[in-house]
Amino acid sequence: MAERIKAGVLGATGAVGQRFIEALTDHPWFEITSLAASERSAGKTYENAANWRLDSQLPDEVKGKDVVPVDPSKVDADVVFSALPSSSAKTVEPEFAEAGFAVASNASSYRMEDDVPLVVPEVNPDHLGMIEQQQDNRNWDGYIITNPNCSTIIMIVSLKPLLQFGLNNVNVATMQAVSGAGFDGVSSMSIIDNILPYIKTEEEKMENETLKLLGEFNGSEILNPDIHVSSSCHRVPVLDGHTEAIWAGMDDNPTPEDVRQAFLDFDPGLEDLPSKPENSLVVWDEPDRPQPRLDKNIGNGMAVNVGRIREGIRYIALGHNTIRGAAGASVLNAELLHKKGKL
Known part of the structure; x- marks a missing residue:
């Protein structure tokens, strides 16, 4: 199997963060390499930091993984999936994009920005063409792509x-x-x-x-x-x-x-x-x-x-x-990015 793309989850302990982990576990293209959350959770193992509330089992591959701060210098990934609250995403997501990460965001903070793609792959995949414009406008090595509400x-x-x-x-x-x-x-x-x-x-x-x-x-x-x-x-x-x-x-x-x-x-x-x-x-x-x-x-x-x-x-x-309307939508967007050669 080809080497999988390193993936991180921002806001990993919350409801949508847990759905991201569920969607990324055993994914053929992505491998969970970083789980990031608030200072309250950082430093703990994921099993101890998260109150797992899904009807699926907490995946073994993340149980013992250490939760890191939501900081680009602490996250080892090529693409990060953001389940952050909009108030946090507004400042944090640009930091990751500037640092060279592809940010697949479920937050509302940047959905309506003129140079940020708001994408549902079945509907408007051509809007990914905005990425280059975004990088030029903002002088970022990475970028933000969003899914809607x-x-x-x-x-x-x-x-x-x-x-x-x-x-x-x-x-x-x-x-x-x-x-x-x-x-x-x-x-x-x-x-x-x-x-x-x-x-x-x-x-x-x-x-x-x-x-x-x-x-x-x-x-x-x-x-x-x-x-x-x-x-x-x-x-x-x-x-x-x-x-x-x-x-x-x-x-x-x-x-x-x-x-x-x-x-x-x-x-x-x-x-x-x-x-x-x-x-x-x-x-x-x-x-x-x-x-x-x-x-x-x-x-x-x-x-x-x-x-x-x-x-x-x-x-x-x-x-x-929380699947089609949130985490699954962001993962599908990232799959489209990979198919288009943007990851």
Whole structure:
């Protein structure tokens, strides 16, 4: 087997950090060589520093690995996956990029920067062309590439096949799992027997990130499409899996069967990426599917499920928010970077 690429995880002890470790363990292209976290965790073994909360077992290869500070001089890696909070990522990620690291970030800090690629491989792989511009602008040897917000990712994969029909308007109402807020993000007293009708900054992220993702990169800037996006975001008492009700307006007025076939035919041509599911979109014809409990883990949690396609066009989309919507998305981005010769 060819030598694997050295990979580090920043914010390795948190919810998304643990998903990164799960995704990178036994990965054919990447090898976990550094786990970095806060001063509270640095110096401990990962087993002692992290409260492992996933339903998979804590991988043996990281149990005894020492956690290092979030410092470029302490991290031994070629690519780092950032699960840092946005407040920390704002200052830390540029330090790693300046030091020559490729930074695959799940944080929101740099998603909307003019020279930072915001990428979902099935949707806009050509936006990786911004990397050289970013390095020139900022005089960095490395670079930052980001993936969008978890709810945006699930929606955007389903919107990509609809561009062929002249997509012009998107309305979405989300039902988002509590894991999207992190282990301590929503108290049980707040969410049990309840729905929270507001998630701070979530609606703005969905509306703005969607336009950047669907925009045309002309070699120097991204030109936003003439599409109106409106979102309403809600937290529901579901552990994992974001469900979204989407209304899509299109110039060509396709029928539900036209849309269903477009979903079935969707082929982004990424079969050689290890984390890409067999089908990026899984279509359900049953009237009560998809459901988070039953369907979130399809494609190892990397598939986006769609169903209830009705006149309008209205449909339901579902995806695993901390896999497809977070860590898995960053790993898929890094696989695309490697395929393009940028790692």
